[in-house]
Amino acid sequence: MNFFQLLKASLMEPKKQAAARILPIGRVLRFVFIVIAILTVLSFVELVGSLQQTADDMSGLLDYINEIEWILYPFSLLSLFVSTTLYQFILISVYAFAGMAFLKMRKKRGEYRHMWRTTSLAVTVPSFLAFFYSFTGGPGAIGILISLLTVLYLYVAAGYYPNLPGVKKPHQS
DSSP states (O other), X not given: OOHHHHHHHHHHOXXXXXXXXXXXXXXXXXXXXXXXXXXXXXXXXXXXXXXXXXXXXXXXXXXXXXXXXHHHHHHHHHHHHHHHHHHHHHHHHHHHHHHHHHHHHTXXXXXXXXXXXXXXXXXXXXXXXXXXXXHHOOXXXXXXXXXXXXXXXXXXXXXXXXXXXXXXXXXXX
């Protein structure tokens, strides 16, 4: 699966999110790093815009920023990338642990590494929603709803994992 197929699967296809468990880890990591790069660039653009707006309000700050901008922007971009990467990997790992609980609850077969791959797709849409929500502001309950969306994606995707040996499929009538 290429990047766009993985992106499409992360948007609306829980069955393919569950199928990501058999993808090579390199392909999944490439997808995660591309998403992180997109989030970093968007954050950097917002940072530069807000920095310019703040600098316009204070003339002394504008002079200082003009003197150090050759180091300010590369350092800001690097620190944004590192912090976003750290945040996304911790987020994926924590949600994958919760996904393991869903597998146990639903008597499905899977390992943590499989659920980590599935989670890397399931967390994409909520990450972009949380990013855009952070710039619009609003009540804190929306942040909780975005987190619950990730949990819902994982719960649905866990249903597509294979059953444990000895567990019969439920009869469909």
